[in-house]
Amino acid sequence: MELPGRNSDYREKSYWDERYTTEESYDWFTGYSSFQHLLRRDILPQQHILTIGCGNSSMSTDMYENGFKHITNTDFSPVVIEKMAEKHKDLTEMSWQVMDMCDISFPAESFDIVLEKGTLDAVMVHERDPWNTSQETLDLIDSVLQQYGWDVNMSSVGEAFHFFYMVMEKGKQLSEKDILAEKEREKKRLLRENNSENPVTFMENDTEDFVLSIEL
Structure with missing residues (x-):
């Protein structure tokens, strides 16, 4: 697997189409076994699940074997959807569809x-400051989340390096913590407009583990 010439290539459909032509499987950050205990806590086997930006990760098939049968997988690359649908055609209760997460x-x-x-990480890789993103990226993320007001609970998995696992739920009264987080988000937005924050930058010559290269 050849790394892209620039981090921003991760945003391009053409990059993924070419990559998926030869790559069989790749799991970003960590595999299903690391956080399956959290999914089993939060998801019931009979629930219907949508996976956005599924790529060629084994997460959905691992979940299927773990009892979660009703999974619809989407990705904007027709190359990977065709390959995954053919590879897992025996998993008859799971489906694969070409779809952009910004236009569900x-x-x-x-x-x-x-x-x-x-997936959302991949659309932010060209930003040099993850806490002070461009309006273009903000608009893209807004198009995925559609609106805010989510009740958010966060856990972490990992040992030497931890990954965040977030559960976002609508229809609940926001906790005091989430209300404060919404206010902080608005405060940061205003600061961003006034160019008042010091940027956090990515190191040059990034690798697939670009998230590890954030300088705090």
Whole structure:
């Protein structure tokens, strides 16, 4: 697997189409076994699950073997969707569809659960400061989340290096912590508009583990 020439290439469909032509499987950050105990805590086997930006990760198939049968996998690369659908055609209760996460066309309330693992990170890799992103990236993320007001709970997995596992739920009264987080987000937005924050930059010559290169 050849790394892209620039981090920003991770945002390009052409890069992924070419990569998926030869690459069989790759799991970003960590594999399913690391956080399956959290998914089993938060998801019921009978619930309908949408995975956005599924890529060629084994997460969905691992979940299927773990009892989660009703999974719809989407990715904007037709190359990977065709390959994964053929590779796992025996998993008949799971489906694969070409779809951009910024333009989800399923009817409202089609799914109980939406899973995202590393996809939003990929659209932010060209930003030099993850806490002070461009308006373009903010608009893109807004188009995925559609609106805010989520109740958020966070856990972490890992030992030497920890990954965040976030559960975002709508329809609940926001906790005091989330209300404060919303206020802090608005404060940062205003600071960003006034160019008042010091940037956090990515190191040059990044690798696939670009998230490890953030300088705090």
